[in-house]
Amino acid sequence: MKTLITLNINGDAREIYIDARRSLLDILRDELALMGAHRGCDSGDCGACTVIVNGQPVTSCMMLAADWNGAEILTVEGMAKDGQLHPIQRALVEKGGIQCGFCTPGFVMNIKALLDENPKPTEAEARAWLAGNLCRCTGYAKIIEAVMSVAEESA
Amino acid sequence: MNSFDHFTPATLTEALSILAERNGNASIIAGGTDLLLRVKNHIVKPAAVLNVKRVPELRALSFDSNEGLRVGALTTLRDLTRSPLIRDCYPVLASAAGLMASEQIRSLATLGGNLCNASPSADLAPPLIALDAVACLVSLSSERQIPLAEFFTGPGRSVLQKGELLKEIIVPPPQGKTAYLKHSPRAFMDIAIVGAAVRIQQQGGKCQQARIVLGAVAPTPLRVRSGEESLEGQTLTSEVIRQAAKISAESCSPISDVRSAAWYRKRMVEVLVRRGIEATL
Numbered sequence: 001m002k003t004l005i006t007l008n009i010n011g012d013a014r015e016i017y018i019d020a021r022r023s024l025l026d027i028l029r030d031e032l033a034l035m036g037a038h039r040g041c042d043s044g045d046c047g048a049c050t051v052i053v054n055g056q057p058v059t060s061c062m063m064l065a066a067d068w069n070g071a072e073i074l075t076v077e078g079m080a081k082d083g084q085l086h087p088i089q090r091a092l093v094e095k096g097g098i099q100c101g102f103c104t105p106g107f108v109m110n111i112k113a114l115l116d117e118n119p120k121p122t123e124a125e126a127r128a129w130l131a132g133n134l135c136r137c138t139g140y141a142k143i144i145e146a147v148m149s150v151a152e153e154s155a
Numbered sequence: 156m157n158s159f160d161h162f163t164p165a166t167l168t169e170a171l172s173i174l175a176e177r178n179g180n181a182s183i184i185a186g187g188t189d190l191l192l193r194v195k196n197h198i199v200k201p202a203a204v205l206n207v208k209r210v211p212e213l214r215a216l217s218f219d220s221n222e223g224l225r226v227g228a229l230t231t232l233r234d235l236t237r238s239p240l241i242r243d244c245y246p247v248l249a250s251a252a253g254l255m256a257s258e259q260i261r262s263l264a265t266l267g268g269n270l271c272n273a274s275p276s277a278d279l280a281p282p283l284i285a286l287d288a289v290a291c292l293v294s295l296s297s298e299r300q301i302p303l304a305e306f307f308t309g310p311g312r313s314v315l316q317k318g319e320l321l322k323e324i325i326v327p328p329p330q331g332k333t334a335y336l337k338h339s340p341r342a343f344m345d346i347a348i349v350g351a352a353v354r355i356q357q358q359g360g361k362c363q364q365a366r367i368v369l370g371a372v373a374p375t376p377l378r379v380r381s382g383e384e385s386l387e388g389q390t391l392t393s394e395v396i397r398q399a400a401k402i403s404a405e406s407c408s409p410i411s412d413v414r415s416a417a418w419y420r421k422r423m424v425e426v427l428v429r430r431g432i433e434a435t436l
Binding site: 003019020021023042043044045047050053056057058059062063064066067069110113114128129130131132133 | 263
């Protein structure tokens with residue numbers, strides 16, 4: 001059964017015919033060619049597919065796209081502006097918070113959600129918030145350094 | 156994944172009509188974090204999926220000092236951790252919700268889903284039962300209330316009948332102090348190997364009313380009445396507290412599984428119940 005839904009993705013309203021079985025992640029990657037959200041575990045554990053929906057960070061692999069008609073979605077593709085990296089992306093690059101890069105888009109989006117709500121987190125708060133993002137290169141120290149440096153800049 | 160019909164009702168009546176038409180053979184999706192895992196793993200093959208996220212009647216969140224709290228089934232774990240109402244009047248619910256899963260999953264997962272999936276380790280069940288919460292169940296033909304302590308009938312099973320939905324939970328005005336302690340190997344992103352909720356109401360230096368409710372150590376969340384009775388009417392000395400903790404450990408029937416051995420769960424029940432009581436003093 002195909003359903004017509006509208007998703008507002010990075011500021012653009014997109015009308016899409018979707019199969020009700022497809023996850024939001026499936027639609028982003030396979031229908032809209034937005035490859036930033038990654039498919040890691042496909043079961044909500046790794047956070048690589050994190051996007052921001054209606055202002056909240058979510059694992060897009062655990063959502064039926066059909067359930068989210070009309071949602072406002074921000075993906076990593078919507079973060080850089082005018083060819084300039086978002087400060088969170090720049091901090092991850094500068095602090096060495098990227099190794100293989102597979103987990104990075106998910107981290108970028110969840111860090112954005114964190115700093116939108118709490119611009120000055122403690123390190124413990126940042127670690128707790130990011131518990132649902134796994135980095136298999138285990139580069140957590142640098143990622144947390146990057147978060148704290150962005151929080152610092154926003155002083 | 157097999158194909159299924161997908162419905163997004165806009166009202167409770169519409170949702171219940173679809174459920175009734177399908178004779179209950181529709182999977183209800185709210186947060187989806189449990190259901191989609193099971194569908195992806197071919198454990199559940201729904202013929203129809205009923206998305207209840209647009210049903211406004213499932214979104215109650217209000218407090219009255221006589222009636223207590225009404226909290227709708229669609230309330231997300233994130234809502235529970237953020238709501239000033241919950242944080243002020245029922246802080247144990249905010250903290251229990253915050254112990255679950257990740258920020259991303261808490262944005263999706265709902266109170267109703269946590270309860271209706273009826274996992275023995277569901278973190279919201281013990282504190283809600285300790286608070287004497289009542290579940291409101293609705294179908295096209297009836298509306299009924301049942302103590303949450305009687306809602307669960309086994310792993311993944313509850314008293315919900317075909318065609319029935321969990322509408323909301325009613326929690327009486329808070330009496331005494333409630334604590335929920337969760338033990339899991341990892342601090343985050345983990346399922347409880349033991350959960351223990353304790354509520355203690357004291358008057359004149361004596362325990363007037365006690366609740367001890369355990370998670371993950373029986374087929375359903377378990378209220379330990381003998382442990383509660385050992386506290387009621389007593390001054391809560393360390394001896395009395397230890398005795399209640401011991402009774403609690405003896406009353407549960409945990410299994411050994413990938414997360415923990417049964418003997419270890421029993422030992423941890425004793426520790427958590429003791430610490431839980433101490434946390435309410």
